Amino acid sequence: MKLVTSSVAFILASTSAFAGGHASQEAVLANYANIAEAKYADSLATAKVLQAAVATLADKPSAENLEAAKKAWLAARVPYQQTEVFRFGNAIVDDWEGKVNAWPLDEGLIDYVDAAYGGATDENAVAVLNVIANPMFELGGTTVDATMITPALLEETLQEADGVEANVATGYHAIEFLLWGQDLNGHGAGAGARPWTDYAAGDDCTGGNCDRRAEYLIAATDLLVSDLDWMVAQWAEAGAARAELLADQNAGIVAMLTGMGSLSYGEQAGERMRLGLMLNDPEEEHDCFSDNTHNSHYYDGLGVQNVYFGAYTRIDGTVVSGPSLSNLVMAKDAALDAEMKGKLFTTMKALGAIKTAAEAGFAYDQMLERGNDAGEALVMGGVTGLIDQTKTIERVVTALELENIAFEGSDSLDNPTAVFN
Amino acid sequence: MLRKVSIALICMAHSAMADQAIVGRFLDEHALPAFDQLDRSAANLAEVSATHCDGQSPELLAAYGQAFDAWVGVSHIRVGPSEEEDRAFALAFWPDTKGFTAKSLNALIKAADPVVYEPEGFASISIAARGFYALEFLLFDAGLQDAETATYRCDLVRAIAHEIHQNAAAIKWGWQGYQDVLRVPSADGPYKDDTEALREVFKALHTGLQFTSDARLGRPLGTFERPRPRRAEAWRSERSARHVQLALVASYELALMLAADEPLITQSLQAAYDRTIELVEQIDDPAFAGVADPSGRFRVEVLRQAVDRIREIVTLELAPALGVTAGFNSLDGD
Numbered sequence: 001m002k003l004v005t006s007s008v009a010f011i012l013a014s015t016s017a018f019a020g021g022h023a024s025q026e027a028v029l030a031n032y033a034n035i036a037e038a039k040y041a042d043s044l045a046t047a048k049v050l051q052a053a054v055a056t057l058a059d060k061p062s063a064e065n066l067e068a069a070k071k072a073w074l075a076a077r078v079p080y081q082q083t084e085v086f087r088f089g090n091a092i093v094d095d096w097e098g099k100v101n102a103w104p105l106d107e108g109l110i111d112y113v114d115a116a117y118g119g120a121t122d123e124n125a126v127a128v129l130n131v132i133a134n135p136m137f138e139l140g141g142t143t144v145d146a147t148m149i150t151p152a153l154l155e156e157t158l159q160e161a162d163g164v165e166a167n168v169a170t171g172y173h174a175i176e177f178l179l180w181g182q183d184l185n186g187h188g189a190g191a192g193a194r195p196w197t198d199y200a201a202g203d204d205c206t207g208g209n210c211d212r213r214a215e216y217l218i219a220a221t222d223l224l225v226s227d228l229d230w231m232v233a234q235w236a237e238a239g240a241a242r243a244e245l246l247a248d249q250n251a252g253i254v255a256m257l258t259g260m261g262s263l264s265y266g267e268q269a270g271e272r273m274r275l276g277l278m279l280n281d282p283e284e285e286h287d288c289f290s291d292n293t294h295n296s297h298y299y300d301g302l303g304v305q306n307v308y309f310g311a312y313t314r315i316d317g318t319v320v321s322g323p324s325l326s327n328l329v330m331a332k333d334a335a336l337d338a339e340m341k342g343k344l345f346t347t348m349k350a351l352g353a354i355k356t357a358a359e360a361g362f363a364y365d366q367m368l369e370r371g372n373d374a375g376e377a378l379v380m381g382g383v384t385g386l387i388d389q390t391k392t393i394e395r396v397v398t399a400l401e402l403e404n405i406a407f408e409g410s411d412s413l414d415n416p417t418a419v420f421n
Numbered sequence: 422m423l424r425k426v427s428i429a430l431i432c433m434a435h436s437a438m439a440d441q442a443i444v445g446r447f448l449d450e451h452a453l454p455a456f457d458q459l460d461r462s463a464a465n466l467a468e469v470s471a472t473h474c475d476g477q478s479p480e481l482l483a484a485y486g487q488a489f490d491a492w493v494g495v496s497h498i499r500v501g502p503s504e505e506e507d508r509a510f511a512l513a514f515w516p517d518t519k520g521f522t523a524k525s526l527n528a529l530i531k532a533a534d535p536v537v538y539e540p541e542g543f544a545s546i547s548i549a550a551r552g553f554y555a556l557e558f559l560l561f562d563a564g565l566q567d568a569e570t571a572t573y574r575c576d577l578v579r580a581i582a583h584e585i586h587q588n589a590a591a592i593k594w595g596w597q598g599y600q601d602v603l604r605v606p607s608a609d610g611p612y613k614d615d616t617e618a619l620r621e622v623f624k625a626l627h628t629g630l631q632f633t634s635d636a637r638l639g640r641p642l643g644t645f646e647r648p649r650p651r652r653a654e655a656w657r658s659e660r661s662a663r664h665v666q667l668a669l670v671a672s673y674e675l676a677l678m679l680a681a682d683e684p685l686i687t688q689s690l691q692a693a694y695d696r697t698i699e700l701v702e703q704i705d706d707p708a709f710a711g712v713a714d715p716s717g718r719f720r721v722e723v724l725r726q727a728v729d730r731i732r733e734i735v736t737l738e739l740a741p742a743l744g745v746t747a748g749f750n751s752l753d754g755d
Contacts (some may be wrong), residue, residue: 011518027530088753104519118524121518121519121520123518123519123651123652162647163644163646163647166518166519173646218442261748261749261753262749262753262754263754265749265750265751265753265754266749266750266751266752266753266754267753267754268754270751270754271754274510277512278507278510278511278547278548279525279547279548279549279594280523280546280547281521281547370545370547371542371545372545390749391611393749394620394746394748394749395613395617397746397748398746
């Protein structure tokens with residue numbers, strides 16, 4: 001809770017500098033792009049720390065080195081989750097995002113799984129392929145040589161193998177699985193408990209093929225670093241994502257709001273939170289191996305909030321801030337700006353309550369259990385806040401007179417740019 | 422020509438009185454009667470299941486079919502009472518991309534979970550094991566027809582049918598109050614003014630068409646290289662094409678209400694809907710199994726293009742004429 005209140009104070013202070021209402025759309029967009037660049041740069045920096053920790057683990061497998069790699073993964077999620085708000089409005093981010101953060105996954109594609117996981121399904125013929133144990137296998141009628149586990153194999157052959165989205169071979173969640181393993185505690189407390197000996201050499205090796213497992217982990221982490229590196233460049237001064245955003249100012253503002261609304265409602269409130277609750281499935285949590293879902297949700301919400309306020313606190317504590325959407329809305333309709341701020345705070349308070357409870361020992365997967373009313377109330381608090389703030393985001397679109405701009409709710413029409421105005 | 426006309430209409434701005442009239446017709450002639458029908462047919466399903474719980478029973482299958490038809494007729498109205506208490510989610514959990522329905526039903530049957538004898542407890546189990554799609558799996562999946570479990574499955578059929586009715590009834594009664602929220606918007610309600618209420622109605626049309634295109638047709642189509650007939654909606658009971666047809670008929674009715682003050686848009690909607698419904702009626706492939714061969718696939722593709730043509734009119738002509746945008750919906754995301 002402390003975190004929430006302190007960020008409230010900070011944001012109020014930072015926006016007041018621009019409260020005169022003179023923020024131009026151009027300045028708001030530039031600040032948004034600067035924040036995107038800073039968030040991806042922070043994601044890259046923390047991914048490099050993870051890369052080093054993974055190298056140490058592969059080199060000198062030990063319980064301590066596995067824990068160090070897990071810690072590095074958790075830290076890397078903090079800035080990355082705050083970038084998710086850039087996804088839906090910016091095609092460059094959306095087209096790329098599946099490589100780094102695809103979820104949910106049929107993890108049996110990658111490594112050994114518990115018998116209860118089941119086998120191939122109607123939807124996915126390679127749900128239990130287990131690449132780590134199988135250097136040669138059939139995939140969609142062709143033989144694949146996976147003797148060497150390389151970034152190229154992961155990216156070009158395994159990712160979305162057989163056209164199935166649940167075949168996630170790359171990104172944060174594949175790495176998460178390789179570090180934590182399956183969470184077999186059901187609705188009980190506790191994350192995945194992969195033994196460090198899954199990376200041990202010789203006879204100490206558990207789970208089989210420890211060298212190939214390390215090879216996979218290194219390849220996946222290298223790929224994550226290179227993918228993030230690419231995305232940082234897209235938001236740099238001459239980057240394509242920045243250029244596209246600034247090409248048409250009205251469309252750029254719409255992109256900002258589209259990201260906020262689509263992440264809040266369809267993605268986070270629906271797919272990630274409410275669905276898991278309604279399915280009572282402990283694996284339907286976003287960071288299911290590491291039990292880090294409470295943070296994942298919290299930082300997603302924070303990402304939405306800091307787009308509106310135009311301010312982001314970097315991993316080194318410095319702040320990137322400037323003219324914001326809030327300034328634009330305030331100039332048009334101060335009451336609506338207050339409404340938007342109020343709803344964003346309400347959501348963060350609710351997401352903060354989930355985080356607080358989880359950190360105190362009430363794990364997110366326990367909250368999803370059938371008949372757990374307190375857990376349901378916590379999660380639904382977040383869902384309600386997110387849905388409610390989406391309504392106000394729609395009002396902001398109206399207030400800023402953006403209604404006749406191509407408003408691509410999602411992949412609604414093949415040719416959304418055809419909207420005339 | 423058409424475009425110029427609708428631009429002129431935007432400038433005039435749709436009047437609040439006209440907005441109110443559309444919302445009123447949506448309620449009185451579209452939503453409320455359809456939720457009544459859902460409630461009645463679900464009540465009948467629950468009643469029939471008390472005496473016929475065998476998947477081969479023609480009485481049960483007929484009652485099931487009628488109730489499922491009624492659901493498809495309201496499946497685009499995802500607002501208010503449908504969303505409270507997860508009712509609509511519990512009635513219709515689909516698409517099921519990770520096989521949750523099979524998994525949850527198998528777990529219940531394997532354990533002979535007594536939760537089926539506690540209506541309140543049953544209403545809190547996974548949505549994947551409740552509602553029309555779970556019932557379809559239970560009645561039609563070949564892998565589940567083991568004689569040993571017949572008695573338990575029978576009780577499970579009854580529990581699901583009973584809960585479908587409970588939800589349908591709760592939604593119907595919920596609309597008795599919620600209709601006023603839409604009819605009389607207020608500054609502190611979910612809809613501040615008539616335009617916001619109208620946008621909600623428009624969203625039902627827009628999101629429903631998107632669902633028909635992306636999920637009902639797009640999922641089985643997959644890609645040309647990798648068609649996915651097993652991803653068709655309700656393929657086990659061969660209701661896939663029927664659902665597209667029923668959804669289009671309901672959508673057509675709503676579209677004409679929204680376009681009532683726009684004769685030119687009405688004309689193009691009529692042409693587009695008539696053609697699309699004709700196309701779906703010509704498809705002699707109830708489960709879309711034919712998407713796997715080129716000629717069968719072509720028909721479903723043409724149908725999807727026709728649905729997308731309707732969506733184009735709705736987004737590019739109707740929305741500006743009404744002065745609304747689709748905004749966000751639950752299908753956003755990935």
